[in-house]
Amino acid sequence: MIEAPNVVVLAIAPEISLLVGASLVLMVAAFLRGRDRGIGVLLGIAAFAVSGGFAIAAWGDPPVVTVAEALQVDQLTQAVRILVAGCGLLTLLVALGWPRMREAGAEYAAILLFAATGMTLIAGSNSFLTLFVALELFSISLYVLCAFDRSSKASLESGFKYLVLGTIGSIILVYGAAFLYGATGSFQFDGVAAGLAEAEPGAWLVALGVVLVLAGLLFKIGALPFHMWVPDVYEGAPTSVTGFMAAATKIAAFVALARVLAEPLAPVRDTWEPVLVVVAVATIVVGNVAALVQDNVKRMLAYSSIAAAGFGLIAIIVGGEAGSRALLFYLAAYAPMAIGAFAVITLHERDHRGVTTLESIRAWGFERPFAGLALVVFLLGFAGFPLTAGFLGKFLVAGSAVESGWAWLAVVGAIGSVIGIAYYLRVILALYDRSARSGVHAAGAPGLASVSIAIALCLALVIAGGALPGIGIDWAGEAARVLAAGR
Amino acid sequence: MITATTLITVPLIAGIVILIVPFAQRLAGYLALLVALGMVGAVAGFVYRFEPMAGYQFGDDAEWIPQLGIRWSVALDGVGLALAAVTALVVACAIGYGLWARRDRTHATFGLLLITEAFLFVVFAARDLFVFYVGFEGMLIPLLVLLAVWGGDERRKATVQVVAYTAFGTLLMLVAILWLGLTAPDGPDFSMAAAVGRGNDLVFWAFALAFAIKSPLFPFHGWVMPAYRQSSPEVAAVLSGVASKAGGFAFLAVLVPLFPEQSARYAWLFIALGLIGFLWGALLAFRQPDGRGVIAYSSIAQMSFVVLGIFLLNAQGSTGATFQMVNHALVSAALFLLAGWLESQAGSGDFRRLGGLARSRPILATVALVLGMAALAVPGSSVFASEFLILLAAFADAWWLGTIASLGIVLAAMYMLRWISAVLHEREGDLVGQLRPPDLRSGALLAVLPLALALIALSVAPAQLTERVDPSSQMMVAGAFADKEAR
Numbered sequence: 001m002i003e004a005p006n007v008v009v010l011a012i013a014p015e016i017s018l019l020v021g022a023s024l025v026l027m028v029a030a031f032l033r034g035r036d037r038g039i040g041v042l043l044g045i046a047a048f049a050v051s052g053g054f055a056i057a058a059w060g061d062p063p064v065v066t067v068a069e070a071l072q073v074d075q076l077t078q079a080v081r082i083l084v085a086g087c088g089l090l091t092l093l094v095a096l097g098w099p100r101m102r103e104a105g106a107e108y109a110a111i112l113l114f115a116a117t118g119m120t121l122i123a124g125s126n127s128f129l130t131l132f133v134a135l136e137l138f139s140i141s142l143y144v145l146c147a148f149d150r151s152s153k154a155s156l157e158s159g160f161k162y163l164v165l166g167t168i169g170s171i172i173l174v175y176g177a178a179f180l181y182g183a184t185g186s187f188q189f190d191g192v193a194a195g196l197a198e199a200e201p202g203a204w205l206v207a208l209g210v211v212l213v214l215a216g217l218l219f220k221i222g223a224l225p226f227h228m229w230v231p232d233v234y235e236g237a238p239t240s241v242t243g244f245m246a247a248a249t250k251i252a253a254f255v256a257l258a259r260v261l262a263e264p265l266a267p268v269r270d271t272w273e274p275v276l277v278v279v280a281v282a283t284i285v286v287g288n289v290a291a292l293v294q295d296n297v298k299r300m301l302a303y304s305s306i307a308a309a310g311f312g313l314i315a316i317i318v319g320g321e322a323g324s325r326a327l328l329f330y331l332a333a334y335a336p337m338a339i340g341a342f343a344v345i346t347l348h349e350r351d352h353r354g355v356t357t358l359e360s361i362r363a364w365g366f367e368r369p370f371a372g373l374a375l376v377v378f379l380l381g382f383a384g385f386p387l388t389a390g391f392l393g394k395f396l397v398a399g400s401a402v403e404s405g406w407a408w409l410a411v412v413g414a415i416g417s418v419i420g421i422a423y424y425l426r427v428i429l430a431l432y433d434r435s436a437r438s439g440v441h442a443a444g445a446p447g448l449a450s451v452s453i454a455i456a457l458c459l460a461l462v463i464a465g466g467a468l469p470g471i472g473i474d475w476a477g478e479a480a481r482v483l484a485a486g487r
Numbered sequence: 488m489i490t491a492t493t494l495i496t497v498p499l500i501a502g503i504v505i506l507i508v509p510f511a512q513r514l515a516g517y518l519a520l521l522v523a524l525g526m527v528g529a530v531a532g533f534v535y536r537f538e539p540m541a542g543y544q545f546g547d548d549a550e551w552i553p554q555l556g557i558r559w560s561v562a563l564d565g566v567g568l569a570l571a572a573v574t575a576l577v578v579a580c581a582i583g584y585g586l587w588a589r590r591d592r593t594h595a596t597f598g599l600l601l602i603t604e605a606f607l608f609v610v611f612a613a614r615d616l617f618v619f620y621v622g623f624e625g626m627l628i629p630l631l632v633l634l635a636v637w638g639g640d641e642r643r644k645a646t647v648q649v650v651a652y653t654a655f656g657t658l659l660m661l662v663a664i665l666w667l668g669l670t671a672p673d674g675p676d677f678s679m680a681a682a683v684g685r686g687n688d689l690v691f692w693a694f695a696l697a698f699a700i701k702s703p704l705f706p707f708h709g710w711v712m713p714a715y716r717q718s719s720p721e722v723a724a725v726l727s728g729v730a731s732k733a734g735g736f737a738f739l740a741v742l743v744p745l746f747p748e749q750s751a752r753y754a755w756l757f758i759a760l761g762l763i764g765f766l767w768g769a770l771l772a773f774r775q776p777d778g779r780g781v782i783a784y785s786s787i788a789q790m791s792f793v794v795l796g797i798f799l800l801n802a803q804g805s806t807g808a809t810f811q812m813v814n815h816a817l818v819s820a821a822l823f824l825l826a827g828w829l830e831s832q833a834g835s836g837d838f839r840r841l842g843g844l845a846r847s848r849p850i851l852a853t854v855a856l857v858l859g860m861a862a863l864a865v866p867g868s869s870v871f872a873s874e875f876l877i878l879l880a881a882f883a884d885a886w887w888l889g890t891i892a893s894l895g896i897v898l899a900a901m902y903m904l905r906w907i908s909a910v911l912h913e914r915e916g917d918l919v920g921q922l923r924p925p926d927l928r929s930g931a932l933l934a935v936l937p938l939a940l941a942l943i944a945l946s947v948a949p950a951q952l953t954e955r956v957d958p959s960s961q962m963m964v965a966g967a968f969a970d971k972e973a974r
Contacts, residue, residue, distance in 0.1 A: 373507070376632075385628055386621040398662060399555070403669045407662065414658040421654045422647065425635070429643060432636045473554045 005068035011058075012066065012073070014051040014081045015117050021047020022113035029106030038096065040106025045092050047113055051120075052085030063482070065126060069188065072126040079328060079479035080123035080255050087248040087335050088116045090454050094343040095240040097350065097451035100149065108148060112244070115141035119252035123259070127187045128177035128213075131256060135173065135220070138252065139166050142245060146237040158236025165229040166219075173216025179209030180264070192264035199268075210271050213260065220253035221309045224282040231290075234302035239349060242298060243342030246305045247335035254312055254331055258324060261316065262483040276317050280409065283310030284416040291423045297356040300423060301341060304382055307416055308334060314409045315397045322403055324480035326396035329472055333381070333389035333465050340458030341378040343451055344371045350448075358430045365431035372431050374455045379424040381462050384417050389465025389472075396473070489529055491561040491612040492547045494571065498526055499605035502629075506598030516586040519597030523579035526604065530568075530575040537568055539955045542962070543614065544568075552617075556668065556675035561612040565959030566809050569952060570736055571611045573813045574729040576941060577820040578604045580934045581721035581728075584824050587930025588831065590719070596637060599629035603725060610733045616664045617677045619741065623697070623733060624657050630722070630730060638717040645713035652710040656697035663693035667745075682745050683966070691749040694742050695757075701734030702790045704757070705764030715783040720827020723779070727786045728820030732812050735793045739805060739963055743797065747966030750800065751974065754967075757798040762891055764791025769898035773905060777837050778826035781906045782819055785862070785899065789815045792895065796877035799884050800967045805960035806953055807876025813952065814870045814945065818862045821938035825855060828931045829910065838909040852911055854935055861942045863903035864896060869945035876953075 009016070025040045025047070032039065055078045063074035071077075095101055095108060118138025125131040143166065147159020181187055183205040184195020199206050219226040234242045265272060287307030294300035315327035348356045348364060348371070365372025381390030394417065398410040465472055501522040505515050533545055546562025563571060582597050590596050606629070609622025627649075635646040667686055668677035686694075700707045715723050738757075743750045768788030775781045789811065796808035833841060844851060864871040874896055882889030945952060 369507075369509075380628065386625045395661070395665070396555075399665045399669050402662060402665045407666065410662050410665065411659070414662050415655075418651070418654045418658055421650055425631070425646065425650055428632070429635050429646065432632070434636060470552050470554065473552065477554065 006066065007068075008064050008066040008073075011064045012071065013054040013058075014085070015120055017047055017051040017054060018113045018117045018120070021050070022110040022117075025106050025110045025113065029110075032106070038101060038105050041092050041096055041101060041109045043106075044109030044113055045089055048085045048089040048092070048116070051116075052082050052089070055081035055085065060478075070126055070130045071121065071124045073124055074482045075479040076255060076259065076482040077120070077124035079332075079475065080251060081120045083251050083332055083335060084116050084119045084248050087244060087251070087339060088112055090336070090339045090343075090457060091240050091244040091248075093450045093454035093457075094243060094339065094346055095238075097343075097346055097448055098238065098240060100151075104148070108145070111141050111144050111148075114138075115145065115244075116248065119248055122252050123255040125256065125259070126189050128180065128189075128192070128264075129187050131260070132170070132174055132177065135216075135256075136170060138249070139170060139220075142166075142241070142249065145241045145244075146233055148241065149238045152236070154236035155238060156236075158233045161236075162229060162233045169216050169219030169226065172212050172219070176209050176212025176214070176216060179205055179212060183209055189260075189264040193267060196265070197267040206268060207271055210265060210268055211275065213265070214257075214272055214275060217253060217257040217260065218279060220249065221257065221312070222250075222306050223279050223309050223313060224286055224306075225279075227283070227286070227306045227309075230306055231299050231302040234305070235296060235299045239298065239342050239346045242302075243339040246301070246338035246342065250305070250309065250312070250338075251331045251335060254309075254316070254327065258316055258319075258327060258483055262319065262324075273317065276313055277409070280310050280313035280317060281412055283307065283313060284412055285310075288416045288419040288423075292419060294423070295358050297345060297358065297361060297427060298342075300427070301338075301345075304420065304423070305338065307420060308382070310416070311394065311397060311413050314401050314406070314413055317409065318397075318400045318404050318406055319483070320400075320404065321477070321480055321484035322400035323397075324483040325473065325477045326393070326400040328476035328479055329396050329469070330393035332472065332476065333393035333462070336458040336461035336465075337378045337381040337388075337390055340455055340462065341375060341382070343455050343458065344375040344378070347371050347448065347451055347455075358426060361427070362430050362433045370452070371455065374459050375431065376428055377459060377462060379427055381466070383421045383424045387463070387466045389462045389469070392466055392469045392473075489532065489545075490547050491545050491563055491608070492559070494526065494529060494533075494545075495561065495605050495608045495612065497529075497605075498522060498601040498608070502598045502601030502605060504598075505594055505601065507594075510594065512591075512593050516582075516590075516593040516597055519593070519601055520579070520582050520586055522601060523575070523582045523604070526575040527579050530572045533563065533568055534572055534955070537563075537565070537955055539565060539958050542959070546612075546614070548614075555617075555677065556671065557617045557677045558615050560614040560618060560678060561609070562614050563612050564740075564962075565956040566736065566740055566963065567611040567959075569809055569813050569956050570729070570732050570816075571608055573816040573941075574604060574607050574611070574732075576937060577728040577816055578725060580820065580824065580938055581724045584724070584827075584931060584934035585719075585721040587934060588719075588721070590637070592637075596633065596719075596721075599633050600721070600725060602629040603633075603730070607729055607733060611736060614680070615678050616668055616682060619679070619737075620657070620661060620664055623660075623701075623737070626730060626733065627653055627657075630726060633722045634714060634718050634726075637719055637722070640717075641713065642717045645710075645717040648710040649714050652700050652707065656700040656707075659693045660697035663690040666690055679741070679745060684745075684747060686746050686749070688749060691742075691746045691753075694737075694746070695753075698734045698737040698742060699760075701737065702731060702794060703734065703787060704794050705760050705767060705787070705791055708764070708768075708787050711787060712780075712783055715786070715823075716779055720824050720830070723827065724820040724823040727783065727823060728816045731786065731790055732816055735790055735797070735808065735812050738794055739797045739808060739960065743800070743967050744963045747970050750798070750967040751970035754798040754800055754971065758795055758888070761791045761793075761795030761798065762888075762895075764788065765795060765892065765895040766898065769895050769902060772902040773898065775902075777835075778829060778906060778910065779823070781902055782822045782826060785902060786815070786819050788895065788899065789819070792874070792877065792892070795892065796880060797964075799877070799880040800964045800971050801880050801883060802957065802961045802964070803876045803883070804880030805964045806957045807873050807880060809956045809960050810873035810949070810952060811870070811877060814861070814873050814942065817938045817942050817945075818858060818870065821858050821935050821942075822862065824931070824935050824938075825858065828935075841910050842912070844911050850932060854932070854939060855907065855911055857939050857943070858935075859903050859907040861939075861946070863900040867946060869942055869949055872946070872949040872953075
């Protein structure tokens with residue numbers, strides 16, 4: 001007889017809320033045939049709020065390993081749960097502004113909830129099996145979301161491309177996990193760590209396993225040389241989905257990477273550290289330089305998110321308490337900027353009825369002062385100007401690097417940021433180009449209020465994170481202690 | 488209780504409010520002018536209450552980001568107060584001029600000018616390196632937007648150049664600040680007091696480069712000409728009048744006190760660059776075809792002279808440099824406003840098309856002559872007093888240094904006299920003949936007059952300024968002076 005696994009229900013209440021929410025949304029939608037399905041989106045928002053509420057309530061509780069030791073619920077997991085719930089909530093608010101939500105809102109919300117579940121699970125995974133299952137759960141959901149706009153060829157292409165390339169990434173990860181299993185005889189993180197500590201240095205099985213696992217996770221982060229999918233997928237996907245991917249996927253994948261490096265792969269730091277240093281530098285350089293020549297704003301932001309991933313990798317390399325704290329704050333600061341920026345683009349796409357390019361966005365800032373100003377703040381945040389959350393994030397990352405002897409990586413990041421300012425400036429210049437005149441086409445269409453609320457919330461977070469970052473740094477520090485302590 | 492924090496927060500908040508709230512155009516302008524005049528009043532109160540021997544005053548010191556050892560620490564000493572006072576005056580005059588010139592989009596222009604003012608106050612009052620960085624980098628944003636959106640035809644190129652130069656300098660400085668703050672002996676501490684004497688050569692150069700670019704010091708002045716030429720007159724007045732003083736101030740109040748040993752060791756280099764810049768800028772100013780060109784190159788020359796004065800590292804040199812910065816702020820702001828007025832009235836600033844303006848325009852002739860006489864340092868003028876102090880310091884250092892520096896002052900007389908005669912006297916240009924630009928009256932006169940009156944007041948009673956500045960500036964160079972004497 002199979003023994004029932006030990007499950008602490010309260011510890012996984014956030015995930016349960018998300019899944020129950022998703023099921024509820026789908027069931028309610030079944031009864032709403034032909035009517036406005038925006039109600040599904042509202043239910044989804046409620047599910048995210050409940051899930052995040054559970055995680056906040058459990059903040060500070062002692063860590064628990066549960067579900068047959070597949071999941072570890074600690075401060076880090078809670079932090080990701082809160083962040084992902086926040087991202088999901090904001091994304092749904094943005095999505096409400098999209099006309100197609102009236103017919104397909106429920107499905108959108110349900111799939112988003114599934115994706116969020118995968119993201120919180122991957123952050124808490126305690127074995128490579130959980131890691132893989134969670135990764136697939138959110139990846140498959142995202143494939144669907146990318147292709148969600150069936151009337152748009154670009155969206156379908158985006159989903160298909162992500163599906164094909166993403167599957168390759170997943171396979172690489174599984175392959176690496178299999179090699180590590182071969183070398184250590186375990187999928188559990190502690191088992192792998194123990195096995196690797198005893199393995200002879202330089203064993204090819206270990207090296208191959210480590211590199212393949214890294215490759216799989218770097219793929220999701222969008223770091224070089226696995227970044228090719230990012231621009232195409234970001235450009236084609238519905239813009240609210242792009243914002244969610246830039247914010248939440250990055251959080252989940254980065255935390256998973258940090259956990260894998262801090263727990264199972266900690267004994268083989270010598271193997272992965274040089275690889276990551278090269279990857280980080282290349283990602284910063286290529287991301288920033290490629291962003292310089294983009295005319296499509298979504299594509300430009302995609303490359304800028306690649307560059308941001310490179311910056312995050314600096315914090316991963318530094319590791320320890322300072323590096324992990326910097327990483328978490330940086331990711332948390334990046335999320336509202338990304339969701340906010342793409343929310344503004346959603347507004348512009350509605351106004352303009354087309355793709356947001358440097359040409360089509362000309363002088364738009366004069367017509368929509370609030371959205372324009374918000375976009376400027378988000379871009380300044382990306383660029384790392386003072387008094388934005390983005391600046392504090394970069395400040396912490398560069399600071400942790402300088403503190404632990406990686407000052408030259410901080411200089412590389414700083415130079416990347418200089419290039420970054422140039423392309424963000426191109427958008428700002430176009431946004432307020434006096435010599436051009438563009439007409440608002442669909443101003444005041446319904447559903448815009450929710451987008452504006454989302455933008456305002458993001459704006460408040462970005463400025464609060466820059467002006468009064470103390471609380472955020474404390475929270476990031478508490479969650480980071482998990483990574484610093486290792487096992 | 489009015490403190491340095493009030494000085495910073497009032498224009499910042501007022502600027503943001505004016506930027507966002509849709510007041511009527513004229514109302515927004517008058518509100519901005521009211522706030523700017525209020526700041527003049529507040530600073531005047533500080534000047535009156537200032538105790539020269541009591542060091543830093545009107546300060547605030549509170550925890551800001553305790554996790555990183557960052558405090559909101561601001562206070563004014565004689566040097567900072569002198570520059571803050573001239574900033575308040577110049578910004579008020581610039582806003583007054585903009586109001587008279589009936590700029591469109593007053594919300595943005597004046598809001599951004601007030602925000603610039605706030606960040607400049609941050610620079611002049613910062614006692615914490617993080618706070619200083621926020622001001623130093625933050626003032627760039629509003630100025631860039633002003634230049635990028637309301638500049639002349641080649642504003643794009645100008646903006647990109649400003650960003651490329653200054654962002655590069657400040658971001659390297661940020662890495663240096665991180666190093667200084669995080670390697671403090673008793674845990675992270677970003678206060679300036681804790682950083683004194685701890686920096687190594689690399690850190691020193693990172694700071695020096697940022698300040699040299701901002702000042703600008705030869706050969707880092709490439710961004711200056713396009714920026715001064717393409718801005719509207721009131722923005723150019725703020726840029727050359729006070730924003731450039733952030734660089735000179737930073738040399739005197741941050742670089743020299745924080746790095747006494749390196750400042751003494753490399754003083755010769757800054758003296759050499761200052762001399763070259765002084766002579767070279769003066770020569771180029773003499774060759775410029777239009778008023779703005781003359782003022783812009785003379786600004787480069789004057790700021791180089793200031794740097795020269797600072798790095799003589801003695802009491803007269805540093806006091807003279809501060810005095811010279813105040814004088815130059817008044818002169819160049821007034822001249823830019825005047826040149827801008829001429830351009831807007833006559834349609835061009837080209838000397839060949841102007842000329843003979845003095846005829847039947849007594850007010851214009853008087854104001855221009857007073858400013859011109861001040862700029863070429865006629866004995867008895869305040870500029871003469873400050874230049875005399877620096878020359879005295881130069882002769883005390885080495886007789887040949889004083890001799891070469893005196894040569895630059897002769898050149899200054901040449902270009903200023905050329906400007907005066909080209910505009911006021913000589914043959915009437917075609918623009919003057921056809922268009923009959925009116926005399927300087929009402930609004931424009933009111934904007935320039937306070938600057939001219941301040942110059943006259945300082946000429947009459949220069950001791951009012953030097954008495955307040957001297958103890959502070961002496962403190963700043965004391966460490967480096969001792970180091971230099973020990974060599």
